[in-house]
Amino acid sequence: MAEFKWRKWNNILHRDIGYVVVALTLIYGISGLAVNHIADWNPNYKIEKEIITISPITTTDREQIVAEAISKLNLTGEPKNTFRPDPETLQLFYDKKTYSVDLPTGNVLLESTRPRRVLFEMNQLHVNAPKKAWTIIADLFAVALIMMAITGMFMLKGPTGITGRGKWFVGIGVLIPLLYWVYYMNFQ
Amino acid sequence: MNYKHVLSIAVTIVLVSSMVIAGPKNYGKKLTLKEKTKVSDILANPEQYNGKKILVEGAVVDVCANRGCWIKVASDKEFESIRFKVDDGVIVFPMDAKGKTALAEGVISVKKYTVEELIEQGKHHAEEQGEEFDPSTVTGPKTVVQIMGEGAVIK
Numbered sequence: 208m209a210e211f212k213w214r215k216w217n218n219i220l221h222r223d224i225g226y227v228v229v230a231l232t233l234i235y236g237i238s239g240l241a242v243n244h245i246a247d248w249n250p251n252y253k254i255e256k257e258i259i260t261i262s263p264i265t266t267t268d269r270e271q272i273v274a275e276a277i278s279k280l281n282l283t284g285e286p287k288n289t290f291r292p293d294p295e296t297l298q299l300f301y302d303k304k305t306y307s308v309d310l311p312t313g314n315v316l317l318e319s320t321r322p323r324r325v326l327f328e329m330n331q332l333h334v335n336a337p338k339k340a341w342t343i344i345a346d347l348f349a350v351a352l353i354m355m356a357i358t359g360m361f362m363l364k365g366p367t368g369i370t371g372r373g374k375w376f377v378g379i380g381v382l383i384p385l386l387y388w389v390y391y392m393n394f395q
Numbered sequence: 396m397n398y399k400h401v402l403s404i405a406v407t408i409v410l411v412s413s414m415v416i417a418g419p420k421n422y423g424k425k426l427t428l429k430e431k432t433k434v435s436d437i438l439a440n441p442e443q444y445n446g447k448k449i450l451v452e453g454a455v456v457d458v459c460a461n462r463g464c465w466i467k468v469a470s471d472k473e474f475e476s477i478r479f480k481v482d483d484g485v486i487v488f489p490m491d492a493k494g495k496t497a498l499a500e501g502v503i504s505v506k507k508y509t510v511e512e513l514i515e516q517g518k519h520h521a522e523e524q525g526e527e528f529d530p531s532t533v534t535g536p537k538t539v540v541q542i543m544g545e546g547a548v549i550k
Binding site: 294 | 454455456461462473474476484489490493494495522525
C-alpha cells in the first residue's frame with residue numbers, strides 16, 4: 208500500500224485555495240484598510256459641499272416656495288422629493304444631489320454624493336450589505352482562510368518549518384493580539 | 396478557458412450589472428404589516444406606540460453617510476421626521492436612498508435622554524456626518540422617538 212503523502216496534499220491544498228481566494232483576499236484586505244479609518248474619512252462616498260447664493264424666498268405657500276427655489280436655482284425637472292425640516296429651510300432632492308435652501312437668506316447648501324469607484328463595491332461586500340448568497344460566499348472564504356493558515360504552517364519541514372524557526376513566528380503572531388488585548392483591557 | 400475569456404466574462408458581468416434598472420429595493424426582513432401608521436400620529440402620542448411594531452411611509456430625507464445604519468423618514472406633517480435605526484451591519488442603507496420613498500417597518504422606541512447623553516450623541520452624529528458640533532446648542536432633557544428598524548422597501 209502506497210504511503211499517503213500528507214505534506215504533498217497539504218501543499219496542493221494551500222496552493223490551490225490560495226489561487227482561488229486571491230481576489231477575495233484583496234477585496235477584504237483593501238476594504239479593511241479603508242473601513243478601519245472610517246473616523247477620518249468616508250470610505251464609501253465622496254461627498255462634496257458647496258454654497259450657492261440665490262435671492263431670499265419670502266412667500267409662505269409651500270408649492271410656491273418649491274417652484275421659486277427650482278426657478279432661482281435653474282434646475283431642470285422636478286425633484287424626487289421635497290422636505291422642510293423647519294420653517295426656514297427647504298430641501299430639494301435630485302439624483303445624487305440635495306439642495307438645502309435657507310429661505311430668509313437665500314444661501315443654498317448643495318451636497319453632491321457619489322460612490323467611490325470600486326472601493327464602494329468592495330466595502331459593500333466586506334460588510335455583507337447584500338446578505339443572501341453573499342453570506343455563504345463570505346463564510347466559505349472564512350473557512351478557506353482558516354485552511355490557508357493551517358496548511359501554511361505545515362508546508363515546509365526542517366529548520367524553516369513549524370518545528371524550526373516557524374514556531375517562533377507563529378508564537379509572535381499569537382502574542383500580538385493576546386498582548387494587545389491585555390493592554391486594552393487594563394490600560395485604555 | 397483562458398484568462399482572456401475570464402476577463403471578458405468579468406467585464407460583461409460588470410457592464411450588465413451597471414445597466415440593471417433600479418426598481419424598489421428590499422432591505423432587512425420582509426414587511427409583515429399592511430396598515431400604515433402616520434409619522435405625525437406617532438410623534439403626537441409616542442407613549443401610545445412605545446414597543447409597538449408599525450409601518451410608516453415617507454420620503455427619505457437623510458441617510459447615515461458612514462455606515463448606512465439609519466435613515467430619516469419625513470412625516471406627513473411639515474417640519475417633522477422620524478429616525479429609522481438599525482444595528483450596524485444588519486441593514487446598510489445606500490446614500491442614493493436620499494430623496495426616494497421608503498416603506499419602513501420596525502418597533503417604536505421612546506427614550507428620555509439627559510443633557511450629557513444628548514451632547515455625546517450630538518458629537519457622535521456630527522463625527523459621522525463630518526459636521527461641526529456646538530454642545531451649547533443642546534437643551535434638555537429630551538425625549539427621543541425612533542423606529543428600531545427591521546425591514547424596509549425603498550422605491
